[in-house]
Amino acid sequence: MFNNFFHKMASPKYFYTIAGILIPWLAAGFVLLFLTGLYYGLVKAPPDYQQGDSYRIMFIHVPAAWMSMFIYVVMAGAGAIGLIWRIKLAEVVAISSAPIGAWFTFLALVTGSIWGKPMWGTWWVWDARLTSELILLFLYLGVIALYNAIDDKRTAARAVAILALVGVVNIPIIHYSVEWWNTLHQGPTVTKLDKPSIHLSMLIPLLLMAFAFKLYYAFVVLMRARCEVLDRERHTGWVRELAEKK
Amino acid sequence: MNLTEFFHMGGYAYYVWTSYGIALVVLLLNVILPLRQRNKLLGNIARAAKRTRRNTT
Amino acid sequence: MNSDSLLRAFTLLLKRDLTLAMRHRAEMINPLLFFVLVTSLFPLGIGADPKLLQAVGPGVIWVAALLAALLSLEGIFRSDFEDGTLEQFLLSSHPVSVLVLAKVLAHWLITGLPLLVISPLLGVLLGLPGDAILILLVTLALGTPVLSLIGAVGVALTVGLRKGGMILSLLVLPLYVPLLIFAASAVDTAAAGLPVTAHLSLISALLVLALSLSPLATAAALRISLS
Numbered sequence: 436m437f438n439n440f441f442h443k444m445a446s447p448k449y450f451y452t453i454a455g456i457l458i459p460w461l462a463a464g465f466v467l468l469f470l471t472g473l474y475y476g477l478v479k480a481p482p483d484y485q486q487g488d489s490y491r492i493m494f495i496h497v498p499a500a501w502m503s504m505f506i507y508v509v510m511a512g513a514g515a516i517g518l519i520w521r522i523k524l525a526e527v528v529a530i531s532s533a534p535i536g537a538w539f540t541f542l543a544l545v546t547g548s549i550w551g552k553p554m555w556g557t558w559w560v561w562d563a564r565l566t567s568e569l570i571l572l573f574l575y576l577g578v579i580a581l582y583n584a585i586d587d588k589r590t591a592a593r594a595v596a597i598l599a600l601v602g603v604v605n606i607p608i609i610h611y612s613v614e615w616w617n618t619l620h621q622g623p624t625v626t627k628l629d630k631p632s633i634h635l636s637m638l639i640p641l642l643l644m645a646f647a648f649k650l651y652y653a654f655v656v657l658m659r660a661r662c663e664v665l666d667r668e669r670h671t672g673w674v675r676e677l678a679e680k681k
Numbered sequence: 682m683n684l685t686e687f688f689h690m691g692g693y694a695y696y697v698w699t700s701y702g703i704a705l706v707v708l709l710l711n712v713i714l715p716l717r718q719r720n721k722l723l724g725n726i727a728r729a730a731k732r733t734r735r736n737t738t
Numbered sequence: 739m740n741s742d743s744l745l746r747a748f749t750l751l752l753k754r755d756l757t758l759a760m761r762h763r764a765e766m767i768n769p770l771l772f773f774v775l776v777t778s779l780f781p782l783g784i785g786a787d788p789k790l791l792q793a794v795g796p797g798v799i800w801v802a803a804l805l806a807a808l809l810s811l812e813g814i815f816r817s818d819f820e821d822g823t824l825e826q827f828l829l830s831s832h833p834v835s836v837l838v839l840a841k842v843l844a845h846w847l848i849t850g851l852p853l854l855v856i857s858p859l860l861g862v863l864l865g866l867p868g869d870a871i872l873i874l875l876v877t878l879a880l881g882t883p884v885l886s887l888i889g890a891v892g893v894a895l896t897v898g899l900r901k902g903g904m905i906l907s908l909l910v911l912p913l914y915v916p917l918l919i920f921a922a923s924a925v926d927t928a929a930a931g932l933p934v935t936a937h938l939s940l941i942s943a944l945l946v947l948a949l950s951l952s953p954l955a956t957a958a959a960l961r962i963s964l965s
Contacts, residue, residue: 462712477701478687488691492700499704518958535711542707546700553696573912580908584899593962594895598909601891601955605913608944612916616923651708658715665722669729678727 447664448673450524454657461654468647476640489553493637496546498644499539500564502652503571504606506536510578511603514596523667524660526592529599530582531659535652537575544568563617567610574602588667747832748840755844758817769810770852776802777860788865795864796874796925797918802860803853803878804914807885808907810849814841814890815897815960824897825964834957838894842886842953850882866929873928873938877921880941887948888913894959917944 476494483490510532517525547565548558559565578595585591633641668674690697759766780798781791818824827837857878861871892910896902924937 482691487693489693489696491690491697495700495704538707538711542704545703549696549700549703553693570912570915573908577905577909577912580905581895584896584901584905590962590965593965594959597891597955597959597962598895601913604947604951605916608916609912612919612940616919655711655715658712658719662715662718662722665719665726669722669726674726675730678723679730 447523447527447668448671451661451664454661458654458657461650461657465647465650465654468643468650472640472643472647475636475643480636480640486554489550490637492546492550494640494644496543496550497641498648499546500543500568501645502648503536503540503543503568505649506532506539506652507571507574507599507606508603510536511596511599514592514599518593518596518600523589526589526596527660527663527667528656530578530592530595531656531663532652533575533578533582533595535655535659537572537579539648539652540568540572540575544572561617563610563614566617567606567613570609570613571606574606578602744832744836747830748836751837751840752844755841756847759844759848766848766852769806769849770856772809773802773806773853774856774860776805778863781864792865792867792929795861795866796870796929797922798864799857799860799874800877800881800918800922800925803857803882804885804911804918806853807849807882807889808910811845811886811889811893811910812903812906814845814893819897819964824960828961828964834960835953838890838953838956838960842883842890842956845890846883846886850878850886853882854878866925869931870925870929873934874925876938877924877941880938880945881917881921884917884941884945884948885914887952890956891952891959894956894963896963897960898963917941920944 472494476491480491482488510529513525513529513532516522517529544565547562547568551560551562551565552558555562578598581598582591582595585594665674665677688694688698777799780794784790784794815824818827828834830837854875857874858871861874866874889906889910892906892913893902895909896906899905920937920940924934924941927934927937
């Protein structure tokens with residue numbers, strides 16, 4: 436049964452149709468979780484005794500940072516699958532994930548910077564996490580740039596898979612080296628996240644937002660993947676029919 | 682907590698609402714861009730198909 | 739293929755690249771000059787205060803080495819790509835990763851080693867104390883091969899592209915960051931008179947990792963670029 440599923444999934448047309456069905460449901464799930472998370476995070480959770488209400492930025496910043504790393508791993512994994520088993524759909528998912536991951540990284544950086552202003556007094560700090568996120572953004576941009584620079588999209592997908600895999604090996608190295616560097620040059624900064632236990636009223640919105648963002652990634656990557664499929668399959672009959680129906 | 686207090690965010694209104702606002706923009710952008718991309722692609726493909734039909738008949 | 743002919747292929751390729759480089763000796767000077775020039779620009783730009791120079795010296799020298807390595811790396815596969823030799827490498831019965839290793843070694847001997855030799859001079863220019871200069875040499879000795887190895891992956895990915903050079907920097911520089919952090923920190927720590935075994939161990943670990951993994955990644959990337 437699974438064999439049949441994978442064979443079907445290897446067909447771009449089947450994927451396009453299935454994705455089209457899944458997207459509205461995933462989007463609805465996202466909206467639900469997101470709004471609930473917003474309510475719990477902005478209204479129900481009490482202000483922090485140290486940071487007042489500014490800590491609420493955490494409910495965007497932390498899930499965004501989590502997504503930036505999660506998406507990179509998915510991108511590298513899909514790239515590896517596409518490289519090893521030559522599955523077109525894996526290539527498509529990999530490259531569709533790159534801009535989404537880049538945007539989440541950007542969001543993590545910007546919200547981290549904005550949160551940092553009232554906390555540390557400046558817009559940018561070479562905090563270990565922010566610095567690693569910045570480098571992660573460059574890794575994403577490199578993937579996107581390399582893909583756009585190669586004309587043949589199948590070759591491009593394979594090249595980008597190698598790059599993503601090299602990057603994924605480097606991410607823990609980069610993260611720990613930056614953390615190490617940061618502890619040498621700056622005193623440890625006390626952030627809300629360094630506390631060993633997080634209060635339930637703050638944990639709930641955090642987790643809600645984290646799951647909401649995962650659903651968001653799911654439906655948005657499917658949207659982008661459908662575009663990529665249309666682009667790659669533009670000369671096939673089913674795509675032409677689809678285009679002329681509109 | 683009344684509405685004014687809520688928007689005031691304990692004095693951090695500017696920071697909190699800018700962050701959430703940027704988040705909203707990013708989330709919306711990543712939905713709108715693929716939608717527009719899809720319509721553009723389908724339009725291009727349809728036009729190209731029409732052209733080849735005209736050229737071969 | 740037995741290991742004897744593999745060793746022969748390796749040494750032949752190494753000798754060939756070195757001979758070719760020797761024929762264009764003038765070109766070998768360029769990365770070196772760049773290295774010295776960039777390092778010298780910093781005192782001019784930030785002022786000649788000896789304390790300040792000593793504080794930024796290790797980082798400056800290492801960033802300059804990074805950039806020099808990146809600049810010189812572009813040519814590692816170019817001429818072979820253009821005359822078809824690269825395709826021959828892929829078609830040969832030898833594992834491509836070993837051939838890549840030979841080319842990277844040649845590249846390091848030609849560009850990395852000279853940087854090593856001139857670095858004490860630069861250390862003196864920026865007022866680094868003797869201990870620091872020694873550690874600078876060690877970090878460069880361990881680190882410049884890493885630069886060549888990691889850079890080779892980037893070059894292999896971009897070898898067929900028109901504007902490959904610009905993308906190369908974007909791809910490779912983020913990967914250089916850990917090495918930069920450990921190396922500059924090692925020299926800094928040595929300047930303060932503290933032990934640097936931890937730093938050097940980490941850099942050695944990076945070297946071992948790069949030696950084992952990057953020729954494989956480079957070979958895979960070459961296959962993709964030439965497909």
